[in-house]
Amino acid sequence: MSDEIKTSPPTPPTAEPGAGRTTTPIWIVLLLLVLLFLGGLYFDEHGGWFSAQVYAPYVSTDEVELYQPKSGAAAALARGKVVYDQVCGICHGPDGLGKPGQAPPLAGSEWVNAKGFDRLAHIPLAGLNGHLTVAGKDWNMSMAAMGAALPDADLAAVLSYIRNSWGNKGSAVTEDDIHKLRATLGAHPQPMSGDQMKTMPE
Amino acid sequence: MKCGLPVIFAVIVALGASWIGLVIAPALQLGTLKETTVLNTTDVYPPQRTGAATLGLQAYRANGCAACHTEQVRQDGVTCEVVLTDAGKNPSAVTNLLTALTLTGLTKDQAEAVSGKITAAGGKVETHIVPIGSDLDHGWGVRRSVAEDFLYDNPVQLGGLRAGPDLANIGLRSPDANWHLLHLYAPRSVNTDSKMPSFRYLFTVQKIGAAPSPDALNLPAAFAPPAGFEVVPKPEARQLAAYLLSLRANVPVYDAPFTPPAKP
Amino acid sequence: MTANETSHPTASAPEIDASCRVPLLALLVGAAVWLVLGTALALIASIKFHAPDFLAECPALTYGRVAAAANDALVYGFCLPAALAVSLWIFSRLSQTVFTLPVVPVVAAHLWHLGVFVGLASILLGHSTGFTWLEFPRSASILLLVAFGLIAVSIVATFGFRLERTLHPAHWFLLAALLWFPWSYTSANIFLVAMPVRGVAQAVIDLWFGNNLLWVWFSLAGLGIGFYFISKLTGRALNSYYYALLVFATLILFGTWCGIPVGSPFPAWIPTLGSVAAALLVVPVLGVAAIVARTLCGVSGPIGGPLCYFQFAFSAFILSALMLITLACPQFSRVLEFTWFGQAQVQLQIFGFLAMILFGALYYILPLALGHDFPFPKLTRAHFWLSGIGVVLLVLPLAVGGYLQGTHLYKIEAALPALRVSTLGLFLLLAGNLLFAVNVLAMFLNWKLALAKTIFAAVTAPLKASEVKP
Numbered sequence: 006m007s008d009e010i011k012t013s014p015p016t017p018p019t020a021e022p023g024a025g026r027t028t029t030p031i032w033i034v035l036l037l038l039v040l041l042f043l044g045g046l047y048f049d050e051h052g053g054w055f056s057a058q059v060y061a062p063y064v065s066t067d068e069v070e071l072y073q074p075k076s077g078a079a080a081a082l083a084r085g086k087v088v089y090d091q092v093c094g095i096c097h098g099p100d101g102l103g104k105p106g107q108a109p110p111l112a113g114s115e116w117v118n119a120k121g122f123d124r125l126a127h128i129p130l131a132g133l134n135g136h137l138t139v140a141g142k143d144w145n146m147s148m149a150a151m152g153a154a155l156p157d158a159d160l161a162a163v164l165s166y167i168r169n170s171w172g173n174k175g176s177a178v179t180e181d182d183i184h185k186l187r188a189t190l191g192a193h194p195q196p197m198s199g200d201q202m203k204t205m206p207e
Numbered sequence: 208m209k210c211g212l213p214v215i216f217a218v219i220v221a222l223g224a225s226w227i228g229l230v231i232a233p234a235l236q237l238g239t240l241k242e243t244t245v246l247n248t249t250d251v252y253p254p255q256r257t258g259a260a261t262l263g264l265q266a267y268r269a270n271g272c273a274a275c276h277t278e279q280v281r282q283d284g285v286t287c288e289v290v291l292t293d294a295g296k297n298p299s300a301v302t303n304l305l306t307a308l309t310l311t312g313l314t315k316d317q318a319e320a321v322s323g324k325i326t327a328a329g330g331k332v333e334t335h336i337v338p339i340g341s342d343l344d345h346g347w348g349v350r351r352s353v354a355e356d357f358l359y360d361n362p363v364q365l366g367g368l369r370a371g372p373d374l375a376n377i378g379l380r381s382p383d384a385n386w387h388l389l390h391l392y393a394p395r396s397v398n399t400d401s402k403m404p405s406f407r408y409l410f411t412v413q414k415i416g417a418a419p420s421p422d423a424l425n426l427p428a429a430f431a432p433p434a435g436f437e438v439v440p441k442p443e444a445r446q447l448a449a450y451l452l453s454l455r456a457n458v459p460v461y462d463a464p465f466t467p468p469a470k471p
Numbered sequence: 472m473t474a475n476e477t478s479h480p481t482a483s484a485p486e487i488d489a490s491c492r493v494p495l496l497a498l499l500v501g502a503a504v505w506l507v508l509g510t511a512l513a514l515i516a517s518i519k520f521h522a523p524d525f526l527a528e529c530p531a532l533t534y535g536r537v538a539a540a541a542n543d544a545l546v547y548g549f550c551l552p553a554a555l556a557v558s559l560w561i562f563s564r565l566s567q568t569v570f571t572l573p574v575v576p577v578v579a580a581h582l583w584h585l586g587v588f589v590g591l592a593s594i595l596l597g598h599s600t601g602f603t604w605l606e607f608p609r610s611a612s613i614l615l616l617v618a619f620g621l622i623a624v625s626i627v628a629t630f631g632f633r634l635e636r637t638l639h640p641a642h643w644f645l646l647a648a649l650l651w652f653p654w655s656y657t658s659a660n661i662f663l664v665a666m667p668v669r670g671v672a673q674a675v676i677d678l679w680f681g682n683n684l685l686w687v688w689f690s691l692a693g694l695g696i697g698f699y700f701i702s703k704l705t706g707r708a709l710n711s712y713y714y715a716l717l718v719f720a721t722l723i724l725f726g727t728w729c730g731i732p733v734g735s736p737f738p739a740w741i742p743t744l745g746s747v748a749a750a751l752l753v754v755p756v757l758g759v760a761a762i763v764a765r766t767l768c769g770v771s772g773p774i775g776g777p778l779c780y781f782q783f784a785f786s787a788f789i790l791s792a793l794m795l796i797t798l799a800c801p802q803f804s805r806v807l808e809f810t811w812f813g814q815a816q817v818q819l820q821i822f823g824f825l826a827m828i829l830f831g832a833l834y835y836i837l838p839l840a841l842g843h844d845f846p847f848p849k850l851t852r853a854h855f856w857l858s859g860i861g862v863v864l865l866v867l868p869l870a871v872g873g874y875l876q877g878t879h880l881y882k883i884e885a886a887l888p889a890l891r892v893s894t895l896g897l898f899l900l901l902a903g904n905l906l907f908a909v910n911v912l913a914m915f916l917n918w919k920l921a922l923a924k925t926i927f928a929a930v931t932a933p934l935k936a937s938e939v940k941p
Contacts, residue, residue: 021565022702024640024709030717030761037721037754044747053739057236058462060353061739062284071315072285074246074336074459074466082469083248176293179331209636211646218647218723222654222687225679225727230658233675233741238668268601271535277809281734341805342734345880352736354671362601362663363673365735369809369881370520394523402883404523408530 081177085166088159092151093167101171108146109139112171121207122178126164126186127197129153135198147196157183243355246459253358256453263450266443267364270406277366278454280375282351282463283340286311287318295329304328311337335466346380347373348456350463356456371403378455385425387448388440393430409444412436481634482569488839490569491560492918495840497580498556499833500915503908505548505587506826510901512541517894521887531595539606540594542817546604546684547615548587550825551652552580554692555622557832558645560840561699562626565642566633572625579621586614602663602677604684612660616653623649640715644695647723648688655683675737682730685820686795690722693788693828694759697781700832701766704778710765718758725751729795732813733804749799756792759785776852780831783859787823791816794870811886812873815866822900823862830854830907837914846913850906857903864896 053059056066063069090099096108103110111117116125116139129152137144152160161178168175197205245252256264267273289310294301308321315334322332338350352375357363366374381387389396392410394403410424412432423437432438440448459465482490516538518525526532555576563570590607593599599606607615626649630642659680662668668676702709709715728748731741763785772778794816797803807813834851838844845851872889879885 021567021635022639022699022706022708023637024698024702024712024715026712028711028765029713030711030758033714033717033754033757033761036757037717037751040751040753044750047750048740048743048747051739052743055236055738055740057240057354057738059739060282060351060462060736061733061742062282064739069462069464072287072336073461073464075334087249209638211630211638211642214638214643214646215650217720218650221720221723222647222651222683222727224724225683226654226658228744229679229728229731229741230662230676233672233737234662234668237670237672237675237737240670268599269597270533271539271599273601273603274535274538279734279736281805281808283805341880351734354736354738356736357671357674358669360670361667361673363671364601365671365674367603367732367809368811368814369876370883372881400884402520402523402887404519404534405527406533407528408533 081162082166082169084159085162085164086170088155088163089166092155093163101167101173108148109137109142109144111167112173114139114173117168117173118175119207120176122164122168122175122182123186124202124205124207125168126152126160126178126183127190127194127202127205129155129160129164130187130190131194132196133198134196135201137199150194150196157187237354240354240358242358243460243462246461246464250458252458252460253355253456256359257449259446259449260453261359261450262443263446263448263453264360264362264364266409266447267450268362270447273364273366275366275368275370275403276372276374277369278357278373278375279352279365280348280350280373280456281340281342282338284338285465286337286339287313287315288335288337289313289318289321289325290333290335291325291330292333293331295331297329301325301328301330304330333466336464338463338465342373345373348376349467350456350459350465352456353460353462355460355462371401374451374454376455376457378452379457382452384445384448384452387451388444389424389426391444391447392424392438392440393426396427396430406444409447410438410440412438481567484564484839485842487563487567487569488560488836489842490573491563491836492840494559494570494573494576494580495556495836496915496918497577498552498583499837499911501580501584501587502549502553502556503911505544505584506553506904507901507908509541509544509548510897510904512537512544514894514897514901516541517890517897520890521894530597536595536597536599539599539603540591542604542821543594543606544587544591545821545826547590547607548584550689550821550829551619552583553829553833554648554696554825555619555626557696557829557836558649558692559622559626559629560836561641561645561696562629562633565635565639565699566629567635568629568632570625571628571632575625576622579618579625582614582621583618586611586618589614600664602659602673602680604681605659605663605677609660609664612656612664616656616660619653619656623653639699640709640712640719641695641699643715643719644691644698647719648691648695651683651691652688655680655688671736674735675731675741678730678732678735679727683727685817686729687722687726689820689825690726690788693784693825694718694722696832697785697788697828698762700777700828700835701763701781701785704772704781704835705767705770707766707770710762714758714762714765718755718762721751721755721758725749726755729799732808733799733801734808746799746801749796752792752796756789756796760789774852777831777835779855780827780834783855783862784824784827784831787819787827787862791819791824794819806877807873808877810873810876810881811869811890812877815869815873818869819862819866822858823866827858827862830858833911837911841914841918843917845910846917847906847910850910854903854906857899857906861896861899861903864899865893866896868892868896 051064053064059066059069097103097111101110101112119125128148130150132150133148157180161180161183165177167173242251242253244250291305304325308324310321313321318334322334325332342348386397391406393405394401413436415435415437419437420439422439426438459467515526515532516534519534559570559576590611593608593611594606598608600608659676662676663673667673698709698715725748729745729752731745733742733746735742767782798807798813798816868889872886875885875889
C-alpha cells in the first residue's frame with residue numbers, strides 16, 4: 006500500500022462520525038425570518054396574486070386592464086372591415102366598387118372623400134331616397150338606414166374604414182362624432198336625396 | 208432523531224409543496240388554457256399550424272435546436288404614447304402646445320393628463336400602448352411571449368441558451384422558405400460569422416437528371432456541390448422550414464397588449 | 472440484545488466493506504465508463520462551438536444531440552449511480568451491519584446501465600423527447616426508475632436493520648434524496664412524456680424537474696456524503712447538528728421552487744416565486760459555509776488527498792449557489808439570462824461539486840471495499856489537480872463569456888475566446904476522468920482475475936481421498 010496517500014486510516018467499528026450539538030445558530034434563523042418577510046413583500050408586489058393573466062411587467066389584473074389599448078386607428082379599421090363585410094359589402098361589394106343597378110361605388114366617391122363626414126354619416130343613419138350623383142354617374146335608388154341599428158362604435162368604425170380603403174383618403178370618424186350626430190338627427194330621421202343633402206353642412 | 212419517519216414526513220411536506228405549486232398548479236392553470244382572441248378583433252389566437260409545420264416541430268426537437276435557440280421574447284416594461292390624429296379647428300394652438308409636452312414614454316396617468324390638455328385645445332388624440340424591453344429593441348418581437356403562443360406545441364421548445372438569435376418571430380424576420388433551406392444546409396453561406404452547425408444530412412446531393420430539379424438550392428460557389436450535382440432538401444428540411452416560417456407572435460392579446468400599427 | 476442484533480449482529484468495518492464490494496463494483500464500473508464517455512461527448516460539443524464544421528457530417532453528433540447526450544451521460548450515467556454506490560456504503564457503515572440483500576443493487580445496476588445506454592442511443596439517433604434533462608424515451612426512463620427503486624429499497628432495508636439508532640445528518644439528506652428522485656422523475660415523465668399537459672405548462676414542469684435534479688438532488692446527495700466524510704476523515708464530530716438541520720430544512724423547503732428564468736412566458740407568479748425562493752437559498756448556503764468552516768477549522772490533509780476533494784467541492788457548491796441566486800435576481804437576469812452563465816452554473820454543480828464529492832468518497836471507499844489499494848495510487852493525486860484546474864478553466868470562462876454575451880446583445884463573437892478556454896478545461900477534465908476510470912477498471916479486473924483464479928484453483932485442485940467414490 007502506498008504511504009503517500011492515506012486512503013484508509015484504521016477505524017474501530019464504533020467510530021462512525023456523529024454530529025455535535027454545540028452551537029445553536031440563532032443569527033441565521035433571524036436572517037431566515039427577515040428574508041421570508043422581504044420575500045413575502047416582493048411576491049405581494051410583483052406576483053400578480055396567482056392570476057393567469059398577469060405577466061411581468063404588469064403586477065395586477067387592474068394594471069393589465071388599464072393598459073388595454075382602446076380602439077386605436079388600426080383596431081377601429083379592423084373592426085370597421087368586419088362590420089363592412091357583414092352589413093355594407095353585400096350591396097356595395099367587397100372592393101367598394103358597387104354593383105350597377107344596385108349600389109353606387111364607394112371607392113373614389115366624392116361623398117366618401119369629402120372633408121367633413123356629416124353628409125356621409127347621414128346616409129346610413131337616415132337612409133337615401135332619390136337622385137344622387139356619384140363620380141359623374143347618376144343613381145336613383147333608395148337605401149334603408151342600414152346604420153341605424155348599429156352601435157356608435159361600429160358605425161364610426163365602418164365609416165372610418167370606408168374613408169380609408171380602396172384609395173379613399175378621409176379622416177377617421179370617432180364614436181363621439183356619431184353620438185353627437187345621432188343626437189342632432191333625432192329618433193327617426195327622414196331619408197334624403199342627393200340634392201337635399203347638399204343643403205346640409207359637410 | 209432516532210427514527211426515520213420524521214425525516215420522511217418532512218421530506219413529503221416540503222418537496223410535496225413544490226410539487227403541488229410548480230407541477231400540479233401550472234398543469235391545472237396553464238394546462239387548461241383555451242384559445243384567446245386578438246385584441247379588438249374576433250380573430251382566434253393562436254392560429255393552428257399547418258401539417259408541415261407541426262412535423263417541423265418534431266424535426267426541431269429531434270435535432271436539438273432548442274440547445275442554441277430560444278423561442279421566448281421578454282419585456283421589461285410598458286409605456287404610453289400620445290399621438291395627434293386631428294389638429295382640430297385651431298391647429299396653431301395645438302402645435303404650440305405639442306412642442307411643450309412630452310408625448311412618448313408616459314405612464315397611463317401621464318398620458319391621460321396630456322390627452323386632456325390637447326383635447327382642451329381642440330385637437331383629437333389617441334393613446335398608443337408601447338411595450339419596451341431589450342429583446343424588443345433587438346427586433347426579436349413586438350411584445351413579450353405569453354402562454355397562448357405555445358398552446359398547440361407538443362413538445363414546447365422554449366430553449367434556454369441564446370447561442371443563436373431568438374426564434375419567436377423568425378417567421379416575420381425571414382419569411383422566405385428558401386433562405387431557411389440555404390441557412391440549414393450551409394449557415395456560413397448566408398452569415399459568415401455563424402457558428403451554427405450545417406445540417407447537410409437533411410438534404411440529398413444528387414446527380415442532375417435530364418433537367419435541374421426545381422427544388423435544388425441556389426448555393427454560392429464556395430458551398431455548391433461538384434459540377435453535375437445538385438442539393439435537394441429532404442421532406443424533413445422542408446418541414447423544419449415550414450415550422451420556422453410559422454413562428455410569429457406579432458398580434459396583441461389581452462395578456463400582452465399593445466397598439467398595433469395602423470394598416471396602410 | 473435487541474431483535475436487530477440477533478438477526479444482524481454488529482459487523483466489523485472490513486466485513487461491512489466486503490459486503491458492499493459487488494454492488495459497488497456493479498454500479499461503479501458502468502459509472503466510470505459513462506463518465507469518460509460523457510466528458511468526451513461534452514468535449515466534442517464544446518469544440519463544435521468554435522469549430523462548427525468539426526464532425527459535421529455525422530447526424531448523431533450534431534451539436535443539439537451531442538450536448539444533450541453529454542449532459543445525460545454525466546448525470547444519469549455517472550453522478551446518479553456513483554452517488555447511490557457511495558450512499559449504500561455509508562448507510563451500511565452507519566448502520567454497523569452488513570449490507571442487506573447485496574444482489575438487489577447488482578441487478579439494479581445492470582438495469583440502470585442498460586437504461587442509460589438505450590437513452591443515450593435514442594438521443595443520438597434523434598428520438599429525444601425534447602425536454603432538458605428528460606431526453607430519455609419512455610423505455611429508458613422506466614428502466615432507470617425500476618433500477619433506482621430497487622437500490623432505494625435495499626438501502627432503506629439496510630437502514631431499517633441499523634444498530635446505532637441515532638440518525639446522522641447524512642441520513643436525512645440521503646433518505647430525502649432516495650425518496651425525491653423517484654417522485655420527481657415519475658411525475659415529470661407522466662406530465663411530459665406519457666400524458667403530456669397542454670402548452671407552456673410543459674416548460675414549467677421541465678424547468679421544475681431540471682432544478683430538482685441538478686440543484687436539489689445533487690445538493691442532498693453531495694451534502695449528505697460530504698458531511699459524512701469531512702467528519703470521518705478528520706475524526707471530528709460535524710459542527711453542528713443544528714446547522715445541519717437548518718440547512719436540510721431550508722434546502723428542501725426553498726430549493727425546490729427555484730430554476731424558473733425571470734423572463735419566461737409564464738404568468739408572473741411563477742418566476743416571482745422562483746426569485747423569492749432563490750433569495751431564501753442564502754440561508755442554507757451560509758449554513759453550509761458555517762458547517763464546513765467550523766468542522767474543518769485548522770485541519771489540513773495531504774495535498775491531493777481525499778480531504779482536498781471535499782474542500783474543493785464545498786467551495787464549488789457555495790459558488791454554484793451564489794450563481795443560482797444571482798441568476799434569479801431580476802436586475803442581473805436581464806443580462807445573464809439565456810447566456811453561458813447558466814450553463815457555467817450547471818457545469819460547476821456537476822463537475823465542481825458532485826463529481827468531486829464522489830471522487831473523494833470513492834478514493835476512500837474502494838480500497839477498503841476491495842481490500843487493497845489502487846493499482847495506480849499516484850493517479851488519484853494527478854486526478855485531483857487535473858479536475859481542479861479543469862473545473863476552473865471550464866467554469867470561469869463560461870461565466871465570463873456569458874456576461875460578455877449578455878452585454879453584447881447575445882453576439883457569440885463576444886464569448887468565443889472564453890469558449891476556447893473552456894474547451895481546454897474540458898480536455899483536462901477528460902484526462903483526469905480517464906485516470907479515474909483506469910483505476911476503477913483496473914481494480915475491477917484485478918478482482919475478476921482473483922475470482923477466476925480462486926475458481927480455477929478450486930476446480931483443478933487435486934482430489935481428496937474423501938471425495939473419491941469407491
